[in-house]
Structure formats: C-alpha cells, structure tokens
Amino acid sequence: MPRGAATADGETPGAASPRRPPRAVVAATGPDAAAEEDRRCSLPERTPRTWEVLTESECRTLLAGAAVGRLGFTTGALPAITPVPFAVRHGRVVIPALPGSREASACRRAVVAFEVDSVDRGDGSAWAVTVVGHARVVTGSDEIAALDDLGLRLWAGRSGCYIVVETSQVTGWRVLSQGRRTDEVDRVRAGA
Template identity: 45%
Template structure:
C-alpha cells in the first residue's frame, strides 16, 4: 500500500471492534465450485469468532460446515467518501456441543427468518484484515458533488 492512497490499515482489535458494530455481513463460500456471496446477520462470540444462525436444512448450513470461508462487513458514507471494510477468513464449523448451542440460543444472533430447526455456524478468524478510507476525495481538496 502506498502511504498517500487515503487508506489506513486496521489492526486486529480495530477490526473486531468495527465488526461488532455491523448489523449485517457477507459470507463468501464455494457453491457448485464457484464463489458465492450471501448477506447474513451475525454476532461476534466472546473469542472473536463470527457466529451465524441459519436453518438446519439450508444449503448455507451444508456448504459452510467444514469449509474455509471469508466473512466481510463494512460501512460506507457515500456523501463523505469515507468508510471501512473488514475481512475475516477461517474455518466454518457447525456448533454441535449441546451446552454451546444452549448458550448461543441465549446470546447468539437472532434469525431474521426463523426456521423450525436452526443451527449455529462459527467462523474461526484465522486471518483478519481491514482498512479505513480516511481522506476520501476531500483529502486532495476535491469536494464531493452535491
């Protein structure tokens, strides 16, 4: 990255703090040998893992279990030409431990589309990267168009 490109690299703690504020993120996974992207609501667990809740018999639950995936969340202010983006990559696994499942029923994300049987999927964050657009177009004295 160039020093004057308007972006600032975020450290792991900044990334986790920003992820915790986002209501929706995107899971990137493989579907029929092609990349697929799906928006989901989520929460961060106590260890920083991303947790999603989905229907037990959904394609998403099957596709994620045991797969390496990416998870992305961001916030953009188009008028101010500013924002941030965080990407977390790691192994996704279905929560099978009954005690952990019960805890996540109390503390985990709420499904926006409830299903008769739901599962939790954890994405361990093996690699977390992020950046923030700090200057936008105003950085060089160019104001955004009205």
C-alpha cells in the first residue's frame, strides 16, 4: 500500500484515530499503556458532580489558605507558568524571587495571572482560584524588610526581592461529588 494511502475503512495505517493510537505509540509503550494512562489521569466517575462558581469572598479565603501557587506571565512573547511559594498580605499576592530572574524580569509592570487549586483524587472534588492583576517587583530595603516578616523563602534559598500582584480580578470554581463539600469551602461558608 502506498505511503499515506487509506484503507477500506478510510483510515491511514499507523495514523491515530478516535479508536486507535498511532502504531508507534502502541509499539513503544505496549497495547495496554494507553488504557493505563487514561485510568491514571482521570478522576473517579463513581458519583455525579456539581460545578459551582465561587464568590469573591470564598476565592480570597481559599487563596489565603494555600501555600503554593502557579504564576503565569509572558517572557520572550511566550506564555510561561511556574510553581511558586507565596503568601497574601493586605489582599495582594506576595511571591519571593531572585533579582534578575526570569520571573522578576517578566513581572516588572506587567499584568500576570496567579492560580491555586486543590484536587481530591479520591472522590474527584476540586476547586481553583485565579487572580489577574498588575505585578510589580519590590526591591526597596524597607519594603523587603517588611515582606521578609512573612517568612517566605524560595525553594532554592533566600530571595532578594519580591513580586507583588494586585488582586484586581479574582475568580474561582469548585466541583463537588454529590452530597460532599470540600473542607476548605465549608470553612469559608461558616465564616472561619
């Protein structure tokens, strides 16, 4: 059969289809590997779920209770996302950084996105909060000293500056298994 020619069922041999992965993938990983990958990456389908939009207050409470988030920014005209430790101070997201790092360089007077989330792999419940706002890099010694009190540290050591993100736009959602609420959202609703 000529290269690229279709079979009687209209499929090109070795090409991917909704029913079959490319032959190279099957040969490289084994016939059961794709099914195993689908099983590992999917959340349980045992119970129905409900999807809800979180209020801004719920979003801010969940944001304040997290310790690691994802900073989304643009570098070299391309999107970049990196996990970072953070804290919330006076309603702003504070991220430790190194002066001259790609994060600090990209976040000078830029609009960035910041996200935190939680997923319960046991029952499939989840929530996510996204912040969009102007970022600035703090380099002044007085302001750095005040932010040092937060106890934030880079995973690779001490930071030399901070990225502060204004929380201009705060949105979030949650997915709950029927009859279950996440502990974090229960605390938010209870006013804790």
